[in-house]
Every structure is written in structure tokens, then in C-alpha cells.
Amino acid sequence: MLNDVWLFLSKGTLGASSSMHDSVFASIFRCPMKIFDVTPTGRILNRFSRDLDEIDVRLPLTMQLFLDNIWVVLASILNVCIVFPWFLIALVPLGIMFALVNIFFRHIIRELKRFDNVRRSPWFSHVTASIQGLSTIHAYHKNSDVMATFTTLMDKNNAAFLMYHFSTRWLAVRLDTVSLSINVLAALMVVVFQGQIPPSWDGLALSYAIQTSGLLQLTVRMASETESRFTCVERITHYADNLEQEVPEHIKESDPAENWPDQGVVQFDRYQMRYRESLPLVLKDVQCNIRPRESVRIVGRTGSGKSSLGVVLFRLVEPTDGTILIDGVDISKIGLQSLRSKLSIIPQDPVLFVGTVRYNLDPFNQYHDPELWRALERTYMKDAISGLEKQLEAPVVENGKNFSVGERQLICMARALLRNSKVILLDEATAAIDSETDSLIQKTIHEAFTDCTMLTIAHRLNTVLNSDRIMVMEDGKLVEFDPPAVLMSDPNSRFSAMMAAAGSDVNKYLTNNPLPDVEESRRRRGYEVVDY
Ligand SMILES: Nc1ncnc2c1ncn2[C@@H]1O[C@H](COP(=O)(O)OP(=O)(O)OP(=O)(O)O)[C@@H](O)[C@H]1O
Numbered sequence: 001m002l003n004d005v006w007l008f009l010s011k012g013t014l015g016a017s018s019s020m021h022d023s024v025f026a027s028i029f030r031c032p033m034k035i036f037d038v039t040p041t042g043r044i045l046n047r048f049s050r051d052l053d054e055i056d057v058r059l060p061l062t063m064q065l066f067l068d069n070i071w072v073v074l075a076s077i078l079n080v081c082i083v084f085p086w087f088l089i090a091l092v093p094l095g096i097m098f099a100l101v102n103i104f105f106r107h108i109i110r111e112l113k114r115f116d117n118v119r120r121s122p123w124f125s126h127v128t129a130s131i132q133g134l135s136t137i138h139a140y141h142k143n144s145d146v147m148a149t150f151t152t153l154m155d156k157n158n159a160a161f162l163m164y165h166f167s168t169r170w171l172a173v174r175l176d177t178v179s180l181s182i183n184v185l186a187a188l189m190v191v192v193f194q195g196q197i198p199p200s201w202d203g204l205a206l207s208y209a210i211q212t213s214g215l216l217q218l219t220v221r222m223a224s225e226t227e228s229r230f231t232c233v234e235r236i237t238h239y240a241d242n243l244e245q246e247v248p249e250h251i252k253e254s255d256p257a258e259n260w261p262d263q264g265v266v267q268f269d270r271y272q273m274r275y276r277e278s279l280p281l282v283l284k285d286v287q288c289n290i291r292p293r294e295s296v297r298i299v300g301r302t303g304s305g306k307s308s309l310g311v312v313l314f315r316l317v318e319p320t321d322g323t324i325l326i327d328g329v330d331i332s333k334i335g336l337q338s339l340r341s342k343l344s345i346i347p348q349d350p351v352l353f354v355g356t357v358r359y360n361l362d363p364f365n366q367y368h369d370p371e372l373w374r375a376l377e378r379t380y381m382k383d384a385i386s387g388l389e390k391q392l393e394a395p396v397v398e399n400g401k402n403f404s405v406g407e408r409q410l411i412c413m414a415r416a417l418l419r420n421s422k423v424i425l426l427d428e429a430t431a432a433i434d435s436e437t438d439s440l441i442q443k444t445i446h447e448a449f450t451d452c453t454m455l456t457i458a459h460r461l462n463t464v465l466n467s468d469r470i471m472v473m474e475d476g477k478l479v480e481f482d483p484p485a486v487l488m489s490d491p492n493s494r495f496s497a498m499m500a501a502a503g504s505d506v507n508k509y510l511t512n513n514p515l516p517d518v519e520e521s522r523r524r525r526g527y528e529v530v531d532y
């Protein structure tokens with residue numbers, strides 16, 4: 001029977017903690033980007049490591065100890081009371097003393113536990129940030145500074161933990177005094193009622209009273225520890241229930257047809273965006289029509305809002321004003337999954353996940369091997385991958401560090417090709433890419449993505465001339481949007497000024513690759529020029 005109760009309790013607590021994990025996980029995954037911008041990583045890690053560990057392991061353990069012992073303590077006191085009914089009178093002041101100690105210090109212990117929970121987050125954040133910036137720390141010989149911050153944060157965290165720990169011990173000592181009084185009273189009664197009660201009963205009462213002394217203290221301590229550990233449940237449920245969430249993944253009434261977008265027309269209509277309410281506008285009144293299957297290069301100074309165009313296309317941030325239409329559908333009205341599953345992005349710092357090459361190309365196991373190889377072939381990665389010992393099953397380490405940045409972009413491009421998206425956004429890596437990989441990337445853009453609307457955020461000016469149109473961003477505004485030949489022919493255009501500043505590299509490129517005739521190049525790409 002008792003075993004069944006514990007089995008039920010274990011199953012119940014495990015079930016509760018895993019459902020709490022699932023709900024907080026789902027809630028974090030559905031948070032808008034701004035939450036991650038303002039929340040230190042340590043705070044989130046703390047929820048998923050220490051708080052969940054408390055709920056998984058420590059909380060059930062303390063709760064079990066409390067439930068185990070409370071019955072023994074109550075039964076022991078009842079035994080003493082049956083043997084010496086006068087003991088009931090003594091129980092009144094003892095009970096009051098016990099209640100006072102418990103009421104006052106329970107609150108303190110609970111608050112100290114909250115303090116301990118909160119103090120852990122900065123320490124977690126520091127460890128994660130240090131790991132991420134390890135090479136910079138070594139390069140600037142900042143090891144001792146980082147270690148000093150580490151130990152300070154650790155001390156602060158330990159101080160909070162020790163205060164919590166000592167306070168439970170403080171309570172234990174006071175409670176021991178109460179339970180010792182029970183022993184003394186029981187012994188006194190044995191002496192006072194000598195001869196009136198059989199010695200065997202005396203012995204029974206005394207042995208139960210002695211047993212109570214240790215257990216009472218432990219039981220009460222476990223009760224207050226159980227309560228204080230529930231602050232972790234409070235922290236988890238706060239995240240699960242109160243975090244701001246993105247709009248639903250699918251909206252039945254407004255979701256577009258399955259084959260949307262079949263053209264790849266992207267229209268920005270007086271689009272404005274700021275990352276958070278308190279920040280200035282990052283995109284200001286962007287107005288443009290991008291035609292189907294057009295190859296557009298986006299250029300501009302650093303911080304001019306190029307990557308932000310990609311951010312808004314995926315609705316990682318919602319508009320402040322204006323709309324974006326893809327094939328005539330207002331993307332702010334449709335479900336997020338319906339939108340994001342139809343676009344592909346190859347980010348500035350492409351990320352590969354720990355696993356295999358296959359997992360990174362096809363995480364949901366949707367394609368056959370020949371399709372994967374075909375995609376790799378079209379992105380010029382076939383030779384590199386087939387040269388690896390395990391080919392598609394070759395391991396990918398954390399952040400894909402066993403591939404160069406360029407190779408990572410090419411693998412991301414292969415993934416985009418497999419998805420067969422009509423609109424693709426490529427944020428060229430700012431990190432140094434060797435010229436061979438760079439030319440492979442450029443070749444892939446020209447050959448593999450001819451059937452898509454390709455928006456490329458370009459950081460190297462010599463690569464932008466080979467596109468249909470160039471978008472020049474300046475301080476969040478779209479200031480020029482024309483074919484390269486048109487922009488280059490106007491000596492006052494910002495683009496010409498940028499090219500002039502780029503100097504000899506561009507001249508060399510232009511000598512070897514004269515600017516294509518715009519209309520001719522479009523005709524070669526096999527579509528009619530339609531103005532939207
Ligand atoms: N997550 C963010 N939260 C707040 N502001 C941001 C965020 N990301 C970018 N910004 C700001 O938005 C502006 C535009 O940034 P964006 O990343 O779009 O520039 P960029 O043109 O891509 O620059 P780069 O060429 O360096 O990649 C910058 O002023 C930047 O500080």
C-alpha cells in the first residue's frame with residue numbers, strides 16, 4: 001500500500017516536472033526576438049538547469065522526507081499522550097512556541113531561497129559569455145579579469161546559498177530545543193507518575209519521545225524546505241504563463257494557399273520598424289517592389305538596416321507601420337509558420353547544428369539521398385562532402401566549426417535549395433572568406449537560384465555588379481534602387497560614390513567583367529520584365 005503511494009507520488013512529481021518543462025520550453029520558443037534581446041542568457045539557462053533540477057530531484061525528495069516523517073512524529077506524540085494524558089497540557093505552550101518559530105522563519109527561508117535562485121543567473125551569463133568570447137579573452141590577456149569576475153559572481157551566488165542553508169540550520173537548532181523539551185517533559189512525567197503507570201508503558205512513551213526529538217526537527221525543516229523549493233515552480237510557471245508570445249503559427253482564415261508564393265514578388269509599402277518600443281526607427285518608410293525571380297543586392301554602410309530587412313521579412317520583429325506583401329499577400333496577416341516555411345534565409349553568421357551533414361541539410365528527414373546530393377552538387381559542396389569519411393553522415397561539431405564560414409553558407413544554401421523557396425535572403429558573411437569559396441557562393445547565386453527572388457545583402461562591392469538591381473540603404477531608408485548600369489552611369493549616385501571609394505578592386509573587376517546589359521541579362525534569365 002505504502003509502496004503504491006510512493007509510486008503514485010514519484011510518477012506524479014515526474015509527470016508534473018516534465019509537463020512544466022514542456023510548457024516553459026514551448027513558451028520560450030514562441031517568444032518574440034525582443035525578449036531574447038533584453039533577457040540575459042543566464043536567466044533562461046538558470047530556469048532550464050537549476051530550477052528544473054530542483055523540481056526534478058530535490059523538491060520531490062524533501063517532500064517525500066516530510067511526508068515520510070510527519071506521520072511518525074504525530075504517532076509518537078500521540079503515543080506519549082496516550083500514556084501520559086497530562087502531556088496534552090504541556091503540548092499547548094510547546095505548540096505555540098513551535099508555531100511562532102515556524103511562522104516567522106518560514107517566510108525568511110522562502111525569501112532567501114528566492115534570493116539564491118536569482119543570484120545564480122548573472123553567474124551563468126558570465127560563464128556563457130566567457131565561453132563565447134574565449135578567443136578574444138585570450139587575445140587581450142584578460143584571463144585574470146574574467147576569473148576575478150567569475151569568482152566575485154560565484155561568491156555572491158554562494159553567499160546567497162549559504163545564507164539559505166544556514167537559516168535552515170538556525171531553524172533546526174530552535175526546533176531541537178522544542179523537541180528536547182518534549183523529552184524532558186516525558187522523563188519528568190515518568191518520575192511524577194512513578195508507580196501509577198506500568199514500567200513497560202513508561203519505557204514505550206520515553207522511547208517514542210526520544211525518537212521524536214530528531215525527527216521533529218527534520219520534518220519541520222523539510223516542510224519549510226519543500227515550501228521554499230516551490231519558488232522554483234513559481235519561477236518556471238511565471239515563464240510558462242507570462243512571457244509575451246508571437247502570433248499563432250497558423251491562422252486558418254487568412255493563411256495563403258499551399259503553393260504560395262509562386263511568383264516571388266516582394267513589395268514593401270511605407271514600411272517602418274523599430275526593434276523595441278523605446279528604440280528609434282531602424283527602417284524608415286521603405287517603399288519598393290521586387291519583381292519575380294529578380295536578383296537584388298542590398299548594399300549600405302554598416303548599421304544602415306540591411307540585415308533588418310531580412311528580420312522583417314521573417315517577421316522576427318513586427319512592423320511599426322506599413323506592410324510587406326509577398327505575391328499580394330500581406331505577411332502580417334498570416335500565421336508565422338505559414339510564412340517562415342515558405343522563405344529561406346542564409347544568415348550573416350550561418351549556424352550549423354551539432355549532428356550530421358544530413359541532419360543539417362534535412363532536419364525533418366523529408367528528402368531522399370539523391371536529392372541531397374543534387375542540392376550539394378548545385379552549391380559546389382558535393383566534392384567536399386563526398387571527400388569526408390562518412391559523407392552525409394559526417395559529424396558537424398558545435399556551431400559547425402569543422403566547416404569554414406563560406407562552406408557553412410554553401411551548406412545553408414543547399415538547405416534552401418531543398419526547401420525550394422521562391423524567396424531567398426542571403427546575408428553575405430562579413431568574416432573573411434577565401435576568394436575560391438566566395439566565387440563558389442557567387443556562382444551558386446547565379447546558377448542555382450535563377451528561379452527564385454534572391455535578395456543578397458552584399459558586403460563586397462565587386463560582387464554586386466552582376467545583379468538585376470541594387471538597393472542602397474542609408475540610415476534605415478531606401479535611397480537608391482536601380483540596375484547597376486543605371487547607378488554607375490550617374491556620377492552623383494551614392495552607389496557610384498561607394499564604388500569610387502572601393503577603388504582598384506572594382507576597376508579590376510569591371511575591366512574583366514564589363515557591366516551586363518540589364519534588359520539582355522533579364523531576357524537570358526528567361527522571363528518577361530513585368531513592372532509591379
Ligand atoms: N536586435 C536588435 N535590437 C536593437 N537594435 C538593433 C538590433 N539589431 C540591429 N539593431 C540596430 O538596427 C540598426 C541596423 O542594424 P542592421 O543589423 O540591420 O545593420 P546592417 O546594415 O545589417 O549592418 P552590417 O553591415 O554591419 O551587417 C543598427 O543601428 C543596429 O544597432
Ligand SMILES: [Mg+2]
Nearest residue numbers: 306307348427
Ligand atoms: Mg548585417
